[in-house]
Amino acid sequence: MYNFAFHRPTGLRQASNMLGKLEEAKILAGGQTLIPTMKLRLASPGNVVDLNAIADELSGIELKGRSIVIGAMTRHADVANSDVVKQHLPALAYLAGLVGDPAVRHRGTIGGSLANNDPNADYPAAALGLGATIHTTKGKYEADNFFKGLFETALGADEIITKVSFPLAKKAGYEKFRNQASRFALVGVFVSKRGSEIRVAVTGAGSNGVFRVASFEEALKKRFAPKSLEGLTIPATGMNSDIHGSAEYRAHLVGVMARRAVTRANEFAAGEGED
Amino acid sequence: MSATGIGAAVRRKEDFRFITGKGQYTDDISRPGQTYIHFVRSPHAHAKIKSIDGTETKTMPGVVAVLTGADLANDKIGNLICGWAITSKDGSPMKMSAHPAIANGKANHVGDAVAVVIAETLGQAKDAGEKVKVDYEVLPAVADPAKAQAAGAPQIHDVAPNNTIYQWHLGDQKAVEAAFKSANHVTKLDIINNRLVPNAIEPRAAIADYDAGNDALTLWNTSQNPHVARLVIAAFVGMAPEHKLRVIAPDVGGGFGSKIFIYPEEVVCLWAARKVGRPVKWVSDRSEAFVTDAHGRDHVTHAEMAFDHEGKITALRAKTIANLGAYMSTFSSSVPTYLYATLLSGQYSIPQIYCEVDAVYTNTVPVDAYRGAGRPEATFVVERLVEVGAREMGVDPADLRRRNFIKSFPHQTPVIMAYDAGDYNASLKKAMELADMKGFGKRKRDSARNGKLRGIGYSTYIEACGIAPSQAVGSLGAGVGLWESAEVRVNPTGSVEVLTGSHSHGQGHETTFAQLVSERLGIPIETISIVHGDTDKVQFGMGTYGSRSGAVGMTAIVKALDKVEAKAKKVAAFMLEAAEGDIEFKDGKFTVAGTDKAAAWGDVALNAYIAHKFTGAELEPGLKEGAFYDPTNFTFPAGCHICEVEIDPETGNTDVVAWTAVDDFGVVINPMIVEGQVHGGIAQGVGQALYEGTVYDKEGQLVTGSYMDYAMPRADYLPSFKVDTTETKCPSNPLGIKGCGEAGAIAAPAAVINAITDALGTEEIAMPASPATVWAALQKVQPRQAAE
Known part of the structure; x- marks a missing residue:
C-alpha cells in the first residue's frame, strides 16, 4: 500500500467538501474493493475520505410508500437479513445474501457497490432491474441513467450517494451463476414486473457492464412466465469472453438465468400470496 | 487398545x-x-x-x-x-x-x-x-509444454537444446509393441494433466x-x-x-x-x-x-491400453511431455519419472508397460512435487484408460477392474515396483456397497426427470509411499537417502521427548507419534512431547513428504523405543535385583517373571539418571536412545473411490453429489486424523478435476494469478464424504503402516472425470471440467445424440 492521507469527516457536508478540495481523493465506504486494490498497489489515492464516522446517518432500511429506501452505508448483510426487505422485496434480500462471502457482506455497502459499478457486481442488476432511484448529495438519478459502462457512473467527483430507493415490484427475482473463482456473477439476471413495466437487467455478461434486454422484456409482457422466454437468446456480440467462459456461453446463460429468475420471481410472489 | x-x-x-x-x-x-x-x-x-x-x-x-x-x-x-x-x-x-x-x-x-x-x-x-x-x-516466450520442443521455439537455456531436459523411458518397448499388435482391443486417450498452484x-x-x-x-x-x-x-x-x-x-x-x-x-x-x-x-x-511457489502436475500425455479377447489388459504405453518450468526445482526431475511411470501398473496385473517421458523447460514457474507427485498423474492415465476401455468394450467398469486386479502378493510389476500386500477386491466391494451402486439406476432416472444428467465413476488407485529405500532410490539417481531418524529422550521424571526428523505441517505428528509412545511405554499421552523442525535440536532427518512419516518416521521411533526399553530393562534389573532376562515390561510397569516384584516406569527413569543402583562399570547412566530407519520397500496404499455427479445441462455446472472412499492404509494409528487427511486429499483432487486451472497466455503471463481467476475447492462445493477403510497390514514395516496423506488427491481426479464422462456420454473433457468446458462439450455431443 502506498502512503496516503486519511480523513474521517463527521458530517456529510464536510465529506463533500473534502472530496471537492482534496487531490486524488477516494471515498472509503465498506472498503471491499478499495482496500484490496490499494494493498495490491493498483490504486494510489492521495487522500482517503472515510465515511464510517457518518455511517449511522447514511444507514438504514425503511418502507416509504411503495418503495424501500436503503441508506448508502447499509451493509449487504443488513439488507439480506432485513425483515422489511424480505417481506416486500424478497428478491433484493436474496441478492444481497449472494454478494461475496460473510466478511464482505458485513463490511461492503450498497452505496459503495453502486458507485463502483463493477461489471460483475450484483447490486447494479437490482438497481437497473427494479428501476431504482439513486439519491446523492447533489440530486438524484434514475438507474437507467446512472450506469455508464465499466466502473463508470454518472456521479461527479465530489458527489456521494446518500440512499437508494427501490420501488416495490409485484414480482421480482434474481438468478446468479457464479464465477467459481471470484464468486462474482459470471452472469446474473434480475427480472421484475411492476404494473405493465417489465425489467430484465443483466450483470456479469456484458463487456460494457449492466444492461437491459428489451426482447426479453417484450416477451414477458405477454405472460410473466419462463415459457415466454423459451427459444429466446441474445447475440454473443458485446458479451465478455475470457478463461471463465466464451461470449457464446455467457449469451446462452443470460437466457437460462432469465428463465430461472422469472421462476424465482413467481415463487417469491406466490410465497407472499400476492399472485 | x-x-x-x-x-x-x-x-x-x-x-x-x-x-x-x-x-x-x-x-x-x-x-x-x-x-x-x-x-x-x-x-x-x-x-x-x-x-x-x-x-x-x-x-x-x-x-x-x-x-x-x-x-x-x-x-x-x-x-x-x-x-x-x-x-x-x-x-x-x-x-x-x-x-x-x-x-x-x-x-x-x-x-x-x-x-x-x-x-x-x-x-x-x-x-x-x-x-x-x-x-x-x-x-519471445514459450509456456505450453507441447510447444516447447518445436523447431523455432524460444530457447530458454543454452545447456538444453530444444528446451529438452531429458528424454527418459522405462519398460520393454519391443514387448509392448508386440502385445499391442496382437491386442483384441486398444483404447487410446490424449490427456492433459492440468497445472496446479499449491x-x-x-x-x-x-x-x-x-x-x-x-x-x-x-x-x-x-x-x-x-x-x-x-x-x-x-x-x-x-x-x-x-x-x-x-x-x-x-x-x-x-x-x-x-x-x-x-x-x-x-x-x-x-x-x-x-x-x-x-x-x-x-x-x-x-x-x-x-x-x-513451485507448481504441480502439467503433463501432456498420449496413452494406450491393449486388451485381449477376455478383457485382460495385456499392455500399456504412454508418451508424456512434462513441463518443469523455467528452472529445475529441487526434486522436479523425479516426479514425472520414478514417481510416475513406476505406478502405471495401477492395481492391475499388466504384463508389459512402456513409458517415455520428455521433460521440458518453459517460461513458467518451476514445477515440482505437489500432493501425490507423479502418482495422481499415473492414476489418472490408468483409471481413465480402464474406464474408457470398459465402455468401449461394453463391459461393466467394475467387472473389468476385477478381471485385471492383482490377486497374489508379492507382485512384481514391469515398472520396478514390487507390491507387498493388498486386497483390491475388498476395497472395491465395500465401496460399491457404501455407494449403493444398485440404486444408481433409479437415482439417474430421478435426475433425468429433473432435467439433470447423473454419472458415476470409479478410481481404484494405488500409490507408492513410505519413500523410500535409500539404496533403491540412489540407484535411480536420488542425491540423498530417504531413511528417517528419531531420538527418544526419557527425562528423570519419566516424561518423554521424541526428536524426530519428520516435520509436521498439518499432519498431526504431535498426536500420532505420541500415541505410539503412549502405547509402547504405557504412559499418559500428556507426558510425551514431539520435537521437530530445528537442526540445532534434532539429529539429521529427511523431513515429511510422500506420505512417509508414518511408515518411515514412526518406524525410526519404534527402533529407538526398542533400545530405550532394552536399556530400561537393564536399569530395572538392578533395581529389582533380578536377572535382566527375567524383566518383563508391560503397561508402564517392569516386573520380574514369576514374582510380585515390580517397578514403575517413572522409578526406572529416575534410577537411570540418579544411577545409585549400579556402578559406571556395570551400566551407563541415562535413558536416551536414537535410531535411523531405512525402509526395505515402498508401501502401497490402495483403495477405491466412487464419485457421483449431477450435471445441469443448461449451465454445464457439475455438482459432486456423493463420494465414497474405501482406502487400505494398513494399520491406522488415529482414524480421525486419517479421515481428515482423506477429506483434504479428496478436496484437492476434486479441485484439480473441477476448479483449479492454471492458465498462461502466449506471452507467458500467468492469467490465473489470484483467487479472482484461480478457483479453489470450497467446503460448499463438496458433499459429505463417506469414508471407510479396509486393512491389509504392510509387511515392510513393524507397525504395518502404509500412509494416507496423498490418497485422496491421487484417487479423486479420475473418479470425477469418469463420473462426468459417464453422465455426458463423451470422453472429451479437459480438466478442470468447469461449467463452460462441460457446456461446450455438451454442445458437441447433444446434436450427435439427437441424431442417433
Missing part, C-alpha cells in the same frame, strides 16, 4: 494452539533490528536484463541495501540445484541449467527475481523497489539472522524438511558450513510438497543478512506465491 494408543481417535494435541491463535509461524517471529526485503520480479516471461540501475532506489527513505544477481555472483553464492539425476534413454545426463537465486543476465519466467531491496520497513522496501530501473529486452494456507516466509561473533547463520523458514534445506544451502549453495547454519521450521501452515524445496528467497535472505549485518525478513504475499 488404550484410549491414547494405536488405533484411538485421539483429538489432536496441537489444535488447541492453532485454533486459539497461539501457533508460532515464521511470520510470528521477529528479530531485534530486523529489516525487510522486497524482491523486484520480472514482469516478463522471458527477457534479457540489459542493465539494472538502483541509484535512485538507494536514496529512498529507509533503504538499507539494493542487491542484484551480479552481487550474488561476486560473492560466489552458488546456484540452486535439482537433487535427482535422471539419465536420458541415449545415456546422456539431464540438462540442468544454472539457477541463480537472483536472475543474472536473463529472466526466465514472470516472477523471476531480478533485484532485492532491503529497508527498515516493508512499505519502504516496496516503495523503493518501484524505483529500481531494469532495462529489459523482451524475448496454495498452502500459510504463504512461504523466511527470516535470516547473522551472528557475527560466531560467524553463524540462523534461518527460520516454512520448510517441510529443514535438515535437507541446511544441507543444500551449505553444501551446494555454499552459504556457510553445515555446522554454522541453523535452520528452524517452526509451525508451518500446510505444504502439500511446495515447502519441500529450497527456494531462492531463503538463500537471498541468508546472504543479505550477513551482507547488511542485520536480520532480514521476507513473507510472501499471495500474489507472490502464485508466481514463485
